[in-house]
Amino acid sequence: MSEDLAIRLRGVVKRYGTITAVDGFDLDVPEGTCVGLLGPNGAGKTTTMKMLTAQAIADEGELEVLGHVLPGDSKAARAKSGVVPQLDNLDVTLTVEQNLLVFAHLYRIGRHDRKAAIEWALALANLADRRDTRVDKLSGGMRRRLLIARALVHRPRLILLDEPTVGLDPQVRQELWALIDGLRSEGTSILMSTHYIEEAQRLADTVTIMSHGKEVASGPPAALVAEYAGTEAVEVYGPPARLTEVEAAARASGARTRRTGTSISILGNGHGLDGERRAANLEDVFVLLTGEEIS
């Protein structure tokens, strides 16, 4: 058992027929930290999340959640965890409060503590004034906040966030980021899968980049950027012929490049080439390491 790790995965493999969704994956989530699982669609993030709640069973490897070995001891781990799914699965004909009441029962909160737990979750998600509103009358942002409140109603030690802000407008996304950041500050361990670079960079203490079911890099966002992309990149704009020319010149000088639609980025401080200077970022790292653009 690993007492100081909220999640510990070693050599985890999950196959669906001939497809290997997760391929020898290792992951550590230290207690009280937020780890971002970053990768494009199909990288194996959601499968990993499902294995952590025993809704998918690993073919190989070791999984521990909050010191419980999975899948055998998964139920005890789930009692201390909360899950915010990628797809909204609220009971839409029930009110906000009824949704929380149901999960207060499912998470076995005692009768005397139930009301206080629901009030706390409503306040946390800023939904107290919507307690009697049916879920199908809520906005997308409110539904997401309710999903988070539902996952937290029993005050879990660990929360699994599967693409928590996917499909939301920027303002709502900022609100949710503040909520997640608050949880991290209070010491809740968080594993968050995302394909939003900014989300991982802002919220995660450590980022694990995943591609084709494997870890390709792991570390604090700033350290990953510094290690793989340097401090600055030079962005060159122009017609396709010009970009091809710049790309060839950059490569000849040993620079690493990435095409970004109408421009080309020369990483590693630009290697003396002219263009618009900008700070290197996690997206540069991701593209360099995986060869895939994040959608």
Place this chain on the structure above:
Amino acid sequence: MIGGRLERSAISGVLVREIVNFSSFWKSTTFSSTVQPTIYLLAFGFGFGSLVSQVAGYDYVDFVATGTVATGVLFASVFPAMFGVFVKYQFQRTYDAILAAPVDVEELATAETLWIATRAGVYGSVPILVGIIFGLDPAWGMLTIPFIGFIAGFGWGACGILIAAIVKSIDGFSYVSSAILTPLFLVAGTFFPLTQLPEWAQVLGKFNPLYHCVQLVRDASFGWSWPADLGHLAVLVGFGLVMWRLSIWRLAKRLID
């Protein structure tokens, strides 16, 4: 200690969800679950009843009123289980949410089956009440009818969950309904005695759990017949146990990758 099998708190958690949800749609469910068998009772009882005064020694209205209990149980169990479970795992993703909590598939399926059986026990008793209004003599044995409905509903509810966990699309229910449930519904002694059928159909009818439900309800209403009724009860309990385990096995295959 969390982690045992069939924990009461996990089952009650799922039941609470069902009850809270039911509070939002009980009127429509109660309407369909009571009106449908009542229409059958009125149509067959008074329609055919005007042509056939007695069947198997009973007034035809009484014969149908007791037989329609099984219809009510079937309608209140297998169909809600089939559609409800399929919608919850395929479209609403409700089970993903429940299984992320400390609940396993065995507890989930058991709670769903218990809830459906309870509803079937209540709604299945409605035709008897309607029958009493139309002249069926009340009997003490009729007090056992909700329990008979519960036991039969448990088996049919689990059967519905099993079907929902097997079919690949909601259209698959049409095949099950037409090819399996309708024949079972007709060859159960509900509207006419099995003795009127060819011998092979009579033999098949004895394997139909609905037939045993009909017989138990009839004997509860008109007088117990021992030990035959113990045999009917044993078939319903056996059917329930087999379907319960099969539904858990198949639902786990559907929900756990």
